[in-house]
Amino acid sequence: xxxxxxLALTVLMGVFLAAVAMALSRLxxxxxxxxxxxxxGVAGGESGYITREKPLGLTRWLTTVDHKDIGILYGVxxxxxxxxGGLAVLLIRTELMTPAMDVLEGLGGEAFYNxxxxxxxxxxxxxxGTPVIASLSNYFIPLLIGADxxxxxxxxxxxxxxxxxxxxxxxxxxxxxxxxxxxxESAQTSWTMYTPLSIMQxxxxxxxxxxxLHLSGVSATLGAINFLVTIFSERNEEVNWANLDIFSxxxxxxxxxxxxxxxxxxxxxxMLLLDRNFATTFFTVQGGxxxxxxxxxxxxxxxxxxxxxxxxxxxxxxxxxxxSGRKLFGFKFVVYSTLAIGVLSFGVWAHHMFTTGxxxxxxxxxxxxxxxxxxxxxxxxxxxxxxxxxxxxxxxAPMLFSVGFVSNFIIxxxxxxxxxxxxxxxxxxxxxxxxxHFHYIVMGAIAFAGxxxxxxxxxxxxGRMYQxxxxxxxxxxxxxxxxxxxFAMLLLGYDGMPRRYAxxxxxGAPFSVLIQNLHIIASVGAFIMAxxxxxxxxxxxxxxxxxxxxxxxxxxxREYGMESREFEWHADRLETAITDGGSDDQSDD
Amino acid sequence: MDAQPGLDDQYRRSSSWxxxxxxxxxxxxxxxxxxxxxxxxxGLVLFIGAIAAAxxxxxxxxxxxxxxxxxxxxxxxxxxxxxxxxxxxxxxxEVVGVFAKGFAQPPNGxxxxxxxxxxxxxxxxxxxxxxxQLATTHx
Ligand code: HEM
Ligand SMILES: [Cu+2]
Numbered sequence: 012x013x014x015x016x017x018l019a020l021t022v023l024m025g026v027f028l029a030a031v032a033m034a035l036s037r038l039x040x041x042x043x044x045x046x047x048x049x050x051x052g053v054a055g056g057e058s059g060y061i062t063r064e065k066p067l068g069l070t071r072w073l074t075t076v077d078h079k080d081i082g083i084l085y086g087v088x089x090x091x092x093x094x095x096g097g098l099a100v101l102l103i104r105t106e107l108m109t110p111a112m113d114v115l116e117g118l119g120g121e122a123f124y125n126x127x128x129x130x131x132x133x134x135x136x137x138x139x140g141t142p143v144i145a146s147l148s149n150y151f152i153p154l155l156i157g158a159d160x161x162x163x164x165x166x167x168x169x170x171x172x173x174x175x176x177x178x179x180x181x182x183x184x185x186x187x188x189x190x191x192x193x194x195x196e197s198a199q200t201s202w203t204m205y206t207p208l209s210i211m212q213x214x215x216x217x218x219x220x221x222x223x224l225h226l227s228g229v230s231a232t233l234g235a236i237n238f239l240v241t242i243f244s245e246r247n248e249e250v251n252w253a254n255l256d257i258f259s260x261x262x263x264x265x266x267x268x269x270x271x272x273x274x275x276x277x278x279x280x281x282m283l284l285l286d287r288n289f290a291t292t293f294f295t296v297q298g299g300x301x302x303x304x305x306x307x308x309x310x311x312x313x314x315x316x317x318x319x320x321x322x323x324x325x326x327x328x329x330x331x332x333x334x335s336g337r338k339l340f341g342f343k344f345v346v347y348s349t350l351a352i353g354v355l356s357f358g359v360w361a362h363h364m365f366t367t368g369x370x371x372x373x374x375x376x377x378x379x380x381x382x383x384x385x386x387x388x389x390x391x392x393x394x395x396x397x398x399x400x401x402x403x404x405x406x407x408a409p410m411l412f413s414v415g416f417v418s419n420f421i422i423x424x425x426x427x428x429x430x431x432x433x434x435x436x437x438x439x440x441x442x443x444x445x446x447x448h449f450h451y452i453v454m455g456a457i458a459f460a461g462x463x464x465x466x467x468x469x470x471x472x473x474g475r476m477y478q479x480x481x482x483x484x485x486x487x488x489x490x491x492x493x494x495x496x497x498f499a500m501l502l503l504g505y506d507g508m509p510r511r512y513a514x515x516x517x518x519g520a521p522f523s524v525l526i527q528n529l530h531i532i533a534s535v536g537a538f539i540m541a542x543x544x545x546x547x548x549x550x551x552x553x554x555x556x557x558x559x560x561x562x563x564x565x566x567x568x569r570e571y572g573m574e575s576r577e578f579e580w581h582a583d584r585l586e587t588a589i590t591d592g593g594s595d596d597q598s599d600d
Numbered sequence: 601m602d603a604q605p606g607l608d609d610q611y612r613r614s615s616s617w618x619x620x621x622x623x624x625x626x627x628x629x630x631x632x633x634x635x636x637x638x639x640x641x642x643g644l645v646l647f648i649g650a651i652a653a654a655x656x657x658x659x660x661x662x663x664x665x666x667x668x669x670x671x672x673x674x675x676x677x678x679x680x681x682x683x684x685x686x687x688x689x690x691x692x693x694e695v696v697g698v699f700a701k702g703f704a705q706p707p708n709g710x711x712x713x714x715x716x717x718x719x720x721x722x723x724x725x726x727x728x729x730x731x732x733q734l735a736t737t738h739x
Contacts, residue, residue: 017636017637017638020636020638020639021637021638023638024638024639024641024642025642027642028642028645028646031620031646035616035620038616039616066614070614071614073619074614074615074616074618074619075613075614076613076614076615076618077613080613160613163658164613164615165615165617165618165654165657165658166618167618168615168618168619169618169621169622169654171618171622172618172619172621172622172623173622173625173626176622176623176626177626180626180630218633218634222629222630222633225629226625226626226629229625284633288633288709289709289710
């Protein structure tokens with residue numbers, strides 16, 4: 012870089028830091044501008060200084076360390092990411108309706124397709140999946156365990172604020188491509204970033220992408236440490252290990268998994284960056300070998316899928332009893348199976364590498380552990396079904412989504428067991444069968460659970476009720492759409508359609524009328540789900556402003572003897588709001 | 601900032617610092633990876649400054665300055681370590697001479713990054729020294 016550019020950057024950086032310093036001194040000197048006695052006796056003061064809990068407007072959201080606000084921020088962020096990942100996949104599915112490259116031709120053809128596919132995968136897993144879970148856990152774990160807030164509120168905020176820049180970096184290639192005339196492109200490494208491909212792509216968009224991923228990992232790790240400490244040490248005296256709720260148990264296990272898995276991903280990414288930029292040879296054929304990357308990646312990657320699925324399982328275990336009028340069947344065993352999955356999930360990673368030519372004896376042991384992990388998963392499934400058995404079932408939107416979760420999880424789980432059998436995997440590896448398998452789980456189960464939780468807790472967060480008919484439309488479009496799409500993918504896999512191809516009928520991807528029809532069917536399902544998502548968004552936004560007041564017990568939990576701590580907290584809050592004539596906590600959310 | 605009431609004292613559930621800790625980390629990672637000295641220095645100073653402020657706001661230390669100096673020292677150490685990996689031997693003149701490689705034509709990228717981290721550390725230490733004076737005259 013030449014001197015004048017360096018100078019310009021130095022000046023720019025100086026101006027930026029000066030702006031930061033000014034903004035900070037404004038914020039920190041706030042008190043000198045606002046007389047302490049003003050504020051008209053707003054409730055919530057504990058000491059002389061504190062007249063309110065939070066400043067107003069945008070400043071509130073930029074500076075908040077309140078777990079509820081941070082939960083909302085995570086939620087909004089997750090929805091934006093879901094939109095990005097969703098739009099990417101709609102373009103992908105449109106392209107795949109015909110064998111040739113046509114729809115995306117003008118936008119960059121195969122390279123653009125690969126960029127979309129990479130972005131879709133990473134966005135959905137790291138920028139939607141993890142944050143939507145963090146949104147639920149931030150808002151509700153402290154309420155469920157009777158804590159004032161998280162153990163480290165500031166670290167909580169730091170973890171959130173790392174995510175928006177991480178997302179911008181991960182997506183950066185798409186914005187910078189037109190701006191730099193194609194010098195920087197979107198990353199096309201696929202979410203697994205397999206070497207040597209990811210080293211050979213010299214495009215700086217990949218470096219930005221890797222940095223973003225690294226930052227999102229730092230964020231997840233900070234969050235996990237916070238949840239571990241919070242659940243261990245901030246519980247109310249009444250909450251002990253015996254009566255800790257199931258959602259907190261799954262978040263606890265998930266956080267432990269994050270703590271062991273994400274730092275490893277971070278280190279592997281740094282090694283990859285070094286290979287790309289500093290000519291190290293960790294993952295090159297002559298050096299450490301590309302297989303090393305696969306080991307490191309999947310040692311993280313398989314636990315990651317359980318990081319994503321355990322809290323949704325907790326949500327389902329929490330919701331199903333509420334609308335079945337029965338306690339969770341075999342609560343203890345649901346907890347034990349959570350812990351068992353947590354431990355086992357670190358011993359199965361090589362089932363992603365059965366076709367790489369690793370030692371057959373190693374493969375065998377990984378096959379055995381992979382089959383074994385189906386047992387605790389099945390324990391949970393049977394417990395959910397038994398909880399509903401003979402229950403007093405109420406098919407509210409959260410319950411519908413929970414039942415949908417169980418159904419989709421069964422198909423996803425059974426196909427997973429098939430794949431963990433070495434001979435089956437050798438036929439189906441890298442086909443659409445694998446794509447069908449994990450989408451049954453990530454979309455059919457994890458996203459379903461996320462939306463079940465959003466419907467279930469919407470009355471607490473917004474104080475209002477959503478429109479129930481629209482919620483039912485959302486459920487049925489999703490249930491039908493996901494099964495159309497992902498079942499078609501399983502069949503595509505049996506028919507030999509390889510994954511990650513932008514076109515078929517050439518370059519090793521077979522063409523037949525059946526294959527094209529299955530692709531069209533899969534795309535139709537995707538569009539049905541897109542319609543459902545729009546219905547959901549409309550419903551939540553409109554109900555936020557205009558929905559009927561939800562009242563203290565929106566699900567009649569008391570009538571069914573199903574009281575729970577977070578709804579009791581909600582009822583308390585409504586009551587104090589009435590007697591106090593409204594605290595500022597009420598007026599703004 | 602220190603021992604003076606700030607945002608945190610007035611609003612129990614607000615803090616100015618987390619956003620800037622996050623931004624600082626992002627900017628410094630970008631700067632160090634791409635080897636752009638002004639960006640890594642600015643990012644790292646923002647990062648350690650905001651950490652020190654947040655830690656003292658949370659009450660783990662009374663005042664941020666000692667911690668800031670400590671973090672600055674840590675950066676200097678890390679930067680030196682990185683630069684010294686490029687020395688061909690551990691002889692004193694080699695170790696001192698390695699910094700010249702950062703300014704050679706073409707520069708050694710690893711040394712450049714080491715230097716950028718050292719400069720950031722020194723800037724942090726300087727800030728820790730003048731900070732207390734500034735804070736008192738300012739009010
Ligand atoms: C019953 C437990 C499960 C078993 C036995 C299982 C087994 C497998 C196997 C053997 C593969 C490798 C297929 C191949 O690439 O050839 C695979 C892929 C995958 N599974 Fe599962 N799975 C299970 C549950 C899950 C869960 C709960 C999730 C998500 C939360 C998940 C997500 C994935 C993903 C994302 C992939 C594809 C990775 C890729 O290559 O991109 N699986 N699974
Ligand atoms: Cu796996």
